[in-house]
Amino acid sequence: METIKIKEVCPTSTLELIKRNYLLIDVREENEFHQFSFDVPRVLHIPLSKLEERMNEIPKNEKVILVCLTGERSLRAVQFLNEYGFTNLLNMKKGLSKWAQKGYPIKGVAIIEEKSCCGGHSHCN
Template structure:
């Protein structure tokens, strides 16, 4: 039987609030993605998912961390990987940088490649 860990997720709006409360972002996108567009937040580290297996020790275990990527899919895998290594203070940001940009949250770089938010499909959520 597989040991599936539960990954806690937050939306970009909640992420923004948690950053104010001292959370750090772990951006696992590849260097070319980060060079083009990145989050403009006070505490962020970049470790590409392709290097995480070798560099996971750079992720501080004593910090509260939100793992982010472009769409929230790769970061989900990264959280699962880190949890299996004993990390406990991790959250995954749903919908990633794409949704972050659509919400108008601070970035550095070119946002022209991000599609505009079309519809919430009836959701009244603040996310």
């Protein structure tokens, strides 16, 4: 089996690519998606758990960026879709949490854990 190099982009590059009509596919689960999500014109929500049954909704001829909260699940989604012949895929590394930290557009309320002065310990509010 040939090794496929997965292309990854950062949130800043993703923001630029969205302006060039790239489609975002958010693979987070239903409850995560409804808490907060990307506030961009073209985003499709297909949870990773439903990816196999819904991959026919992903246009093969479009340039697509897969996203999740941290970039781990979306990376798995890219690997999975590559096996089914999808080629125009990018993974957004560091995910929606980094996107929100940078102040990029989101809908809903994002609770982002940041490394604070005390190292983000649970006793900090």
